[in-house]
Amino acid sequence: QVVIVPIYKNAEQLKQISSHIxxxxxxxKEMGISVKYDDADNRRPGFKFADYELKGVPVRLVVGARDIEKGTVEIMRRDTxxxxxxxxxxxxxxVKALLEEIQTHIYRKALAHRQEMTRTVDTYDEFKKEIEKGGFILAHWDGTTETELKIKEETKATLRCIxxxxDTTPGVCMVTGRPSKQRVIFARNY
Structure with missing residues (x-):
């Protein structure tokens, strides 16, 4: 969840930084936060920064000798x-508060994206047009394997979840016209 990268010129500076860190x-660690102190001297700080960004570490702390003198630390958020x-x-x-803020931010962003990519249809013709645009389709389905297979064969879309x-409003299946208890989510693999 957190990586701490020291910036130092010699072993003495590293020792000073390490004692503060x-x-x-x-x-x-006592707060239950997974943390790594990367004081390895075989890679430059820029390489470490890029490496941890690619690995998806949400928070990076950077501490150098000047930071110790000022009593500060540089914080980098991966999400923004x-x-x-x-x-x-x-x-x-x-850092604990920041991790919670990052989690909330990422969740809200994902939820908004999902809602933006979800559309509701009532007819099979509408479904065929909308599924071409990608995303998720909410539609009534009669609950039979035969209908599900027909939809898959004709549109390459599969049932994702109930x-x-x-929406538990009863309706009629978009394909067969039989009764449907609620809308389900269809989508294509990509």
Missing amino acids: EPILLQL LEKSEAPLEGIAGH PLDG
Whole structure:
């Protein structure tokens, strides 16, 4: 969840930075936060930054000798790519709050995207047109395997799920016209 990358010129600076970081590592671990202190000297900081971004680490802390003097740390959020500075004092609590904020931000973004990509149809002709646009289609289905296979053969769309909290308004199957208890979600593999 968090990687800490020290910026140093020599072993003495690294030792000084490490002594300031050690209590922060313990605090983060006590809070149940997965943290890595990458003090390896076989890769440059820029490589480490890119590597951890690709791995999806949500928070990166960067600490150098000047930061120790100022009592600050650089924080980089992967979700917004924003960099900021925060005091070293109380950084563990700040990181915990930041991780919760990142989770909320990512969840809301994903939920909005899903809602934007979900459309409701009533007829099979409408379904065939809408499925070409991609995304998710809410439609009535009679619950039979035969109808599901027909939809798959003709449109390459498959039943994704029967929503537990979805629209439970009864209707008629878009293909057969038989009674349907609720709308279900169809989509194509991509």
